[in-house]
Amino acid sequence: MPKIAGVNPLGVLFGALAMFFIGFIWYGLLFSEPWMNANGLYFTDEAKTTMQWLTADGLQTLQADAGPNPMIMLAGFGLSLILTFGLGWHMKQKNISTLGTAVLFGLWISLLIGVPLMAYDMIYTPFGSVMGLFVDGSHTVVTFIAACAVLSFFD
DSSP states (O other): OOOBTTBOHHHHHHHHHHHHHHHIIIIIIISHHHHHHHTTEEEOSTTOOEEEEEETTEEEEEEGGGOOOHHHHHHHHHHHHHHHHHHHHHHHHTTOOSHHHHHHHHHHHIIIIIHHHHHHHHHHSTTOOHHHHHHHHHHHHHHHHHHHHHHTTOO
C-alpha cells in the first residue's frame, strides 16, 4: 500500500477508529457524568432532556434530546485522524515498529505532550477542574497508546 510521509494510511484509519471508539466508551459510558459535572454541564430535570451550562454570557440552556451533532462528531474523527497520522509519522522517525515499543512511545508522548496541553484548560480557564483534567488526560493516555499499538501492525 502506498504511504504518506512513510505512514500507512490504513494504519492511520484503524488507529483513528480505535481512538474514536475509545472516546465513545470513555465519554459516553464510563465517565460521562463526572466529565459533564467537571465542565459545568448539568441536566435540569428527571427526563434528562434539558442541559444547562455556565458561559461568559451567563447560564445557557439546551434541549439535549436531539443527540450529538453529526458534524461535530465528524470533526472529532478528523482530529483523531490527524493525531494518529502525527503519532505514526513520529514513530517512523524513531523506527518504532514493535508493539511493546509503540505502547511505550504512546505512553510517553501522551504524558509529556498530550496531558500537559490539556492542563492549560485547568490552569487558565475558570471552568477547568482537576476532575476534568483527570477524565480528559486519562482518555488521551489510553487513546495515544491504542493508536500507537494499532500503527505498529501497519508497516
